[in-house]
Amino acid sequence: MSRFDWLSEYLARMQDEMILVRRGSARELAPAHLLEIDAEDWGRAAQLAASLDYRWAGTWGDHRGEQIVLFACLENEGDYLVLRTVVDTATPVLPSHSPWYPAADRPERHLQDLLGVLFSDHLDDRRWTRHQAWSEASYPLRQDYPLAGQPQDETPPDGDYPFTRVLGSGVYEIPVGPVHAGIIEPGHFRFSAVGEEVLRLEQHLGYVHKGIEKLAQGRDPAGLLRLAARVSGDSTVAHSWAACQALERACGCRVPERAQALRGLLCERERVANHLGDIGAICNDVGFAFAIYQCSRLRELWQRRSAELFGHRFMMDLLVPGGIGVDLDQGAIDTLRHDHARLRRESADLFALLDDQPSLEDRLLNTGRLTAETARRFGCSGYVGKASGQAFDVRSANPYAPYDRTPMETPVLEEGDVMARLQIRAREIDASLEWMDRLLQSLPEGPLQADFRCAAAAEGIGFVEGWRGEIITYVRLDEDGRVARFFPRDPSWHSWPALERIVLGNIVPDFPVCNKSVNGSYSGHDL
């Protein structure tokens, strides 16, 4: 398949629509194709892309003095297209993508809160990330906003978020969170229900906003990676990898093959560990505790091995710009292959047992169904998308090293219910184990790190399939080689809004299992 054979059609249609493409470049943000358009065409370009069924994958902005540069990422057939436009800082108004792409709703509101960009025809002008910690007229991502923030003595309570009310006889609201009874991240859920049936769910997130985008400014590449590893702790390898890719592409650094392969190994290990934990947790949420203890045991053994071989249970801070900070000797490779064989055996037993539980099946089948159409409209990737017929996976659709040399089989299911999301995880564990075995069989020799030299005034973009799905990371370096802009787009931006749809028509007590099957990251989303 030749890449980008659809692009000429898009360009031709743009010409028909009188959308002026100022500049196009295949190199600036490779592997994505960059198109620069006028701000007034911003909405129509999205409308056109939506009519051609392109997937909307994210938006971010970059304040550069007099101007704010805005980006939007689209994907079709595994190829990425980045639209770019420029607005004046004094009048930062442009059309919105949200009328055509529901997934654009929250990212654009995030931009509105942090950069002060106004989307003229946005359907929902409520704040999103902004809580009471900073005032309405100050925009933290603007260059004139201090890096240390503007801390207040006391943050006022955040009680006036205008939730959409559902009116009618017998309709009542259930506020849940932000503090939950279990040890999980904070987030608020507002249910409108009649009896036990959910009529509407509205999320209010942002409670773990850490100012990651602002904190990145002025860091050197090593400092950026320490930050990227902490965007979402359970995806530390994937986020580090995406940041590495962006940095390395910005600086034109070629990473040695052995380092690429080891990065892949770590990322798949992270996937296996998290999927194991999730499978147990989904079963536990319907009262089947046996599974969580078995899965936790397997995951614990797995993570202890990570600690033994790589020095950290979650494999945090192992990736460095230009390579990787750990190596495997032959003994370690044998240990890993032995582990894989054992996990394959034990998980096969366990998954067969889970498949054979009528009471479990009764709870998981048909619960929390996400239709393929909704999944597509929200641009869901990872297990949420793959359980609903969205086959897209960066590793197979746009293979980056080491998946180009060692291809990855990615499963896809059509049912879209909780059971399908559980089965996708089980199959991905199998696929990852098999892939890691193949990788270890022919682990390339060579150096672990390339000489990484920071380029000045460069930008790059990284695309990595983390365990939750596609991660897109944009990095721009300033004239001194320091980070000027860092935006990690976690797949949770797309799965959280999908969850609001998933629970519709389900009963209130089934929400926890629906939520667990989606398992969005609060931290990765709130930034």
Next chain:
Amino acid sequence: MGDFLSPAGWLLALVQALLFALGAPLLAGWIKRIKSRLQNRRGPALLQPYRDLYKLLGKKAMVAHSASPLFRAAPYIVFGSTLVAVAAIPLLAVSLPTAAVADMIVLVGFLALARFFLALAGMDVGTAFGGMGASREMLVSALAEPAMLMAVFTLAMSAHSTNLSSVMQFNLESGLILRPSFLFALLGLVLVAIAETGRIPVDNPATHLELTMIHEAMILEYSGRHLALMEWAAQLKLMLYGVLIANLFFPWGIATRLTLPALGIGLLAVFLKLMLLGLLVAVAETVLAKMRLFRAPQYLNLAFLLTLLGLFSHIIMETGT
């Protein structure tokens, strides 16, 4: 019927009530222990429920600003009425002085009283979870109570009495006869017991998910000694149903005379019976996932149907000549 004025009888009744109150946490601990074993883990010690109760009793009770006096009174009422209910049940011996009030309908009444206040307390503070738990509890109990009464009536029709002590004595005297009506009533009562004590597959006592809770949602706002009493009452109720099932349907071993050896055998028998029941509960909770909430009515309808069948089969097969 026992001698009303026998001091030994009253003493024994008191001992029996104490045994009930002190043994209930042990049964809960036992089930937890077996469950842990079945899940391949060590699990908490058998005595952990006692430690938890001791800890909670020593802690300050936090009460929400919006709570009315009912919220503070409810734990005592719930615990008190459950304790009175268990005190009347023959645990070691039949024909105790308390047997006079050990009527099955009285028992159901005491339990209903406890539940009434539990549900009120759940709604009192005004949080969404308490109200949700209370409404679910009412849904379950409205369906469980008729089934329980029907099981009671099936037994009563054979024994010609609704008195627990008399039913047990009737069973002892008639020996081991396989009565279809008793079998149906037993099955129905087991289903009711599982629902009423908030076990899997109806409710999950170990969950931390507010939205799925029934019993736990009602006591979510309780802390300290209030919580201890609520938990203890729940453990009592669990043991109550255990003893009810064990002694009504399998009364063998229970003391009919108030002699020390007979009572010793009675204690040992009920201990073993409860251990066995606990084992069965733990196995069931390990192999089953929780039902979807709207399956609970179907489940309880099944219980009702079974007990109704018991009643019919008694009329059809066991009466007349």
